[in-house]
Amino acid sequence: MKLIGSLASPFVRKVRVVLAEKKLDYDYELESVWDAGTQIHLSNPLGKVPCLIMDDGTPMIDSRVIVEYLDTLTPVCKLLPPQSRDRASVKCWEALADGVLDAAVLVRLEHTLRPAEQQSAAWIARQMNKVHAGLAAMSADLGELPFCKGNQYTLADVAVGCALGWIQFRFPEIDWPEDYPNLARLYAKLSERQSFKDTVPQ
Known part of the structure; x- marks a missing residue:
């Protein structure tokens, strides 16, 4: 997986914390959405980070969607209750x-x-x-x-x-x-x- 994000965004940080807690491997690509040459729209039409590129190349957007998905990938440090x-x-x-x-x-x-x-x-x-x-x-x-x-x-x-x-x-x-x-x-x-x-x- 590859995470596109920035070092300042709290929403990106939330995803990075979950990735770390779940002990999931990923590549991290820094992107400044405010730069004139930003390419984030190629992965997320909304032009926002975080954006998670999955193994098959499919992008996943919105931090709440991403972290809920990540919690299903491994039983390590379950962050969402099943009930x-x-x-x-x-x-x-x-x-x-x-x-x-x-x-x-x-x-x-x-x-x-x-x-x-x-x-x-x-x-x-x-x-x-x-x-x-x-x-x-x-x-x-x-x-x-x-x-x-x-x-x-x-x-x-x-x-x-x-x-x-x-x-x-x-x-x-x-x-x-x-x-x-x-x-x-x-x-x-x-x-x-x-x-x-x-x-x-x-």
């Missing part, structure tokens, strides 16, 4: 974490791609409200549990860890570790895993 209710709960955690990232990415793009005089303060505020509401919801749902779903490390933790890491990377002014000590404890624990150490955004 429908528990599985849906883990996927809801992932959707919440990804939603926080979607909003934060929109704010970053507004700041970096638009001249200051064209930026919409109302749009930025709307997206940042989603980020802060999402962080508060993650903290409330985590409570004092060791992991998002209790005692077991799952895809929920991977998704939340990647979201927290990217916000810390791109929005250091958001002091979520101070506001949500339980999320800070979870992130510190996740950061000790080799899969997270090897995929720090840059």
Whole structure:
């Protein structure tokens, strides 16, 4: 398999963490989707990473689709429960974490791609409200549990860890570790895993 991605994308990081946890071999091809000469559209018509090229050359797109597929390839470190209710709960955690990232990415793009005089303060505020509401919801749902779903490390933790890491990377002014000590404890624990150490955004 070959993964097309970047070193900064939290969605690519999520896939890389899962690949590492599942101990799956793959080639990694760096691609900057913002470069004029990007070729990502040849594999993903949406022009986005991550994109997983499977052994037969078929592309698979969207991080949520990719990680769910990867979890089926080996019983090593199962990240998604087989039961429908528990599985849906883990996927809801992932959707919440990804939603926080979607909003934060929109704010970053507004700041970096638009001249200051064209930026919409109302749009930025709307997206940042989603980020802060999402962080508060993650903290409330985590409570004092060791992991998002209790005692077991799952895809929920991977998704939340990647979201927290990217916000810390791109929005250091958001002091979520101070506001949500339980999320800070979870992130510190996740950061000790080799899969997270090897995929720090840059």
